Amino acid sequence: MNQVNLKRLAQELNLSIATVSRALQDSYEVSSQTKERVKALAAELNYEPNAYASSLRRNISKTIGVVVPEVNNHFFSLVINGIEEVAHQSGYHVLIYLTHDDYEREVAITQYLTGGRVDGLLMSVASESQKFAHLQKLYVSKPAIVFFDRVCEAIATANVTTNDYESGYLATRHLIEAGCRHIAYLLVSGNLSIGRIRMQGYQAALRDHGLPYDDTLVVSDDGDDERNTARIMDLLRRRPEVDGIFASVEHLAISSYHACHALGRAIPAEVKIIGFSNLGVAALLAPALTTITQPAYEMGKAAAQILLCAIEKKRAISPGQSLVLKSELFARRSTAS
Amino acid sequence: MNQVNLKRLAQELNLSIATVSRALQDSYEVSSQTKERVKALAAELNYEPNAYASSLRRNISKTIGVVVPEVNNHFFSLVINGIEEVAHQSGYHVLIYLTHDDYEREVAITQYLTGGRVDGLLMSVASESQKFAHLQKLYVSKPAIVFFDRVCEAIATANVTTNDYESGYLATRHLIEAGCRHIAYLLVSGNLSIGRIRMQGYQAALRDHGLPYDDTLVVSDDGDDERNTARIMDLLRRRPEVDGIFASVEHLAISSYHACHALGRAIPAEVKIIGFSNLGVAALLAPALTTITQPAYEMGKAAAQILLCAIEKKRAISPGQSLVLKSELFARRSTAS
DNA sequence: TTTATCTACGTAAACGTTTACATAGCTTCG
DNA sequence: CGAAGCTATGTAAACGTTTACGTAGATAAA
Incomplete structure (x- = not known):
């Protein structure tokens, strides 16, 4: 199986390798x-350049x-769909890494990536990552980084986020206008900026509607769906x-x-629910879920565009290139009054 | 910015590069x-080996x-979650490519991958790929391949699939036992083996229950959700x-x-629905969807395990390593009698 | 005609790693 | 004491590509 390369x-x-390469x-x-x-x-020979040799030489x-x-x-x-679309168009390959919201794993992954394996990085930080040393290290090393949604404020690069404060505000107002007076807030993770910001909107x-903020109505994410359901049930029982x-x-x-079903609380009659969600079937749920999408x-x-543009032009990414896109509120049955 | 490499x-x-590398x-x-x-x-210097140099040298x-x-x-x-889990454990990186069920795109992707960029490949073929020349080419080239779910029968390698015939049979029987007599079949794609095999079970x-097979009750996937809904509505109107x-x-x-909702057909009273699905919220739909999961x-x-094992042991993958896992039927309201 | 410029190609070094081979200094054994 | 073997290190080639530099021949300019 004679590999087909430039030499071959x-x-x-009867040409030199250089000429073939240039041709x-x-x-x-x-x-x-x-x-x-x-x-x-x-x-004819189905030649495909060796990506590693090329990468090594051209850095x-x-x-x-x-x-x-x-x-x-x-x-x-x-998000990955969008990234892959842009990457594919520009002839870029996409390596994917999952942190499972685990700090150790995120550290290990960023360590890999300092080796020049990638030209750039798109990242949504793990919810447990309070420490940013590994990200700083990565940032000092080569690759360009753009954060999306779950950003790392400690790093001076571009972020792509949504209008989380406003969305948090609108979602809450939506519930208030639907008649709610005791609104629980389910928090992603206290050390994530999106969790904090959405909560500030809440x-x-x-405040603007004369309702008190009560931190005993805040339930934070546990990382496990079963336990989350239990926590919410607990809240609903404690605070009817x-x-x-x-x-x-x-x-x-x-x-x-799940919690409401288990406790027999009717949605939306007894409890109204709104949530951040990209669930395609939100409208088919029983009852249809009101979402901030x-x-x-x-x-x-x-x-991906910000990142690839910076890579191609060999320019550093500045925080000024950050983008804030708008989420949309889809009112459905789960918050009907 | 002096790169830290073996030479440095x-x-x-005061050692040779070789000794450092060996150390x-x-x-x-x-x-x-x-x-x-x-x-x-x-x-101390946060050295990370250059992946490309290493890959080039070690092939x-x-x-x-x-x-x-x-x-x-x-x-x-x-599936990707499972793959990433195994890959991560074994220190492998995962490149991801989306075909969007597009033949041209699949060909382009397989072309990339003949260049030795990957040691192996996990693939679910695009539903439109009737021609296998590109896959043959890839197979003849280096990387080990394992297909899952949507396999390419023309290639002699391991496949990981589910008991599709049996599942098709059971799903259909489930509907019959729930009282259905005129059952429509919604086909993924005629040239996909899974579409055919599930249909054979159907x-x-x-046949086993004395019902006639009527190919005018078969609707095939169009690739677009809106149009699919329209096709199904059309069928339901034509064949009340x-x-x-x-x-x-x-x-x-x-x-x-969507089609039933649009036409006001009650599920399950008038039409019962069962579907292959991994939807986490199937049980929360209105009504809860009966699934083959x-x-x-x-x-x-x-x-991933089959693939990585073959790569590490440098052994070819044989069709004998194929695996057939079992799907599970979750009966819910959408097929209640 | 001489010189400069251009065209089309070749030579060879470099990218950072791995690894076959060589070797210098020991130790061990007959 | 010499041969053999071991330990710890160095030398240099190789992986396949890209690219700075060199050059032979042709053409154009003077």
Whole structure:
């Protein structure tokens, strides 16, 4: 199985390796006849350049890394779709890494990526990552980084996010206008900026409508769906006056449904639920779920575009290139009054 | 920004590059004191080996490719989860490519991958790929391949699938036992083996229960959700006697729900629906969807294990290593009698 | 005609790693 | 004491590509 490489092509064509290489790159230094000959043989022998040799020599990998907590999640899978779309168009390859919201794992992954394996990185930080030393290290090393949704504020680069404060405010107001007076907040993770910011919107809306903020109505994510459901059930039992739930992340909305079903609380009659979600079947749920939906696909595309643009132009990415896209509120049965 | 590589370490330690390289690999040829010195400095300088140089030299990339139609799909995202889990454990990196069920795109992707970029490949073929020349080419080239779910029968390698015939049979029988007499079949894609095999199970169940097979009750996937819904609505209008729908793939089940809602057909009273699906919220739909659920995560793990085992042992993969996992039927309201 | 410029190609070094081979200094054994 | 073997290290080639530099021949300019 004689590998077909430049040397092989050069031998068969009685040319030097250099000329073959240049011909395949359409260099002006090669005559058009030679180019034709080379390309014909390359096609015939099904020549494909060795990506590693090329990357080593040019110090460019044509590869970007995507680091996300999960892929089995509508938001992230849509983002990946967008990223892959842009990457494919520009001839980039996409390496994917899952942190499972685990700090250790995120550290290990970023360590890999300092080795020049990728030209750039798109990242949504793990919810447990309070420490940023590993990200700093990575940032100081080569690859360009763009954060999306779950950003790392300690690093001066571009972020692609959504209008989380506003969305938190609108979601809460939506519940209030639907008649809710005791609204629970289900928090992603206290050390994630999106959790905090959405919560600030929630608090502001309460204040503006003369409702007290009560931190015993805040339930934070446990990382496990079963346990989350149990926590929510616990809250609903302890505080029977709760008539609204704002889930700051999709799986907490789902857990809320399970909790209400288990306790026999009618949605929306007794408890109204709104949640951040990219669930395609939100409208088919029983009852249809009112969602704040982030433009996940567009976020992926935008983040990838910022990154690839910076890579191609060999320019550093500045925080000024950050983008804030708008989420949309889809009012459905789960918050009907 | 002096890159830290073996040469740099060697200079600072007054050693040769070879010794440093060997020390980092825990070679028995290096004294333990030297190893310590080397490792200490490597850690201090945050040395990370250049993946491309290493891959070039060793002709091993420690990278596998995953080619799937979509990632925004519960089945595939769970599979990817499983794959990533196994890959991560074995220190492999995962490149991901989406075909969007597009033949041209699949060809382009397989072309990339002949270049030795990956040591192996996990693949679910695009539904439109009737021609296998590109896969043959890839197969003849280096990387080991394992297909999962949507296999390419023309290639003699291991496949990881589920008991599709049996599942098709059971799903159909489930509808018949629930009282259905005119069961529509929603086909993934005629040239996909899974579409055919599931359909054979459907036909066999009809036959065994004395029901006629009627190919005008078969609707095939159009690739677009809106149009699929329209097709199903069309069928339901044309053939008002249809009292059961068997969707051989998740998004067709969802489209069936939309179609029934649009036409005001009650599920399950007038039309019962069962579908292949890995939708986490199937039980929360209105009404809860009866599903045949494939063990997607396990399939991903199994496929990756077969692949990585073959790569590490440098052994060819034989069709004999193929695995057939069992899907599970979850009976819910959508097929209640 | 001489010189400069251009065209089309070749030579060889480099990218960072791995590894076959060589070797210098020991130890061991007959 | 010499041969053999071991230990710990160095030398250098190789992986396949890209590219700076060199050059032979042709053409153009002076």
